[in-house]
Amino acid sequence: MGSDFYTTYILPYAAIIIKICRAYTNSQQDFEDYYQEVCLQIWRSKDNFNQASQWSTWIYRLSLNVCLTYLKKKDNQSFASDSLPDEAIDDSQAFSDDAINQLYSAIKKLSELDRAVILLYLEERPYQEIADIIGTNRNNIGVRIKRIKHRLNQLLKIESDT
Template sequence: MSTDFYTSSILPYAAIIIKICRAYTNTQEDFEDYYQEVCLQIWKSNENFRGQSEWSTWIYRLSLNVCLTLLKKNNKQKVASDQIPDVAIEECNNFDDESLNFLYVAIKQLSEVDRAIILLYLEEKSYQEIGIIIGTNANNIGVRVKRIKERLKKILNGKVN
């Protein structure tokens, strides 16, 4: 990967990639692996970008797809090696703001798709754009965001595990 491509096409969107990778990993090592794989896939796939959406939208979608693929692959490997999947969520201490750490712990308790939706919502993406990235319509996203917010409130208030 050339440094020019990384500097111009990936680095400006690093915050997006970091947030998505953080939401789907529990350890720093996994985070670094996911981040590296997302960057590699962006580089490998950049010729497939057709310009039908914004570059940032494409980055979101690709990042989500890579993270979900890696998550499924890792879960299969854990089950295949007869390990009990670790369902406990490690405390997240990746941010200076403690409330942000609590939010990410709560987000990690959501389903994979709900995590993606709320991350995009927190990035202030429109329901239309979230729908494009997720592959559904804006009305569906509006309903799901409302339900996700209610679930997160319950999780953060300690009413749901």
């Protein structure tokens, strides 16, 4: 991958990729693997970008697909493997801000789809763009976000009580 491509088409969207990868990983090593795979897939798939949506929307969609695919592969491997899984690094060890760590810990307890929706919401994406990425309608996103916020509040309250 050329450094020009990385600098122009990936680096400006690194925060998006990092947030999505972080929400679907439990260790620094997995995070780095996911991030690298997303960047590689962006480069491999760049010619498939049809400009029907914004580049950032395409990056979100591709990042989510890569992470979900990786997650499913990892789940399948863990069931098929006789060896013990690698020990996960606690979020507090992998990332420094406690409040952010608590939020990501709660987000990881959501379903895969709800994780994707809340990450897009936190990135301040318009409901229509979230709907396009997720493959649903705009009204559904508003209702889903309200339910996710309520669930996150419950999860964060439980974590703070322990």
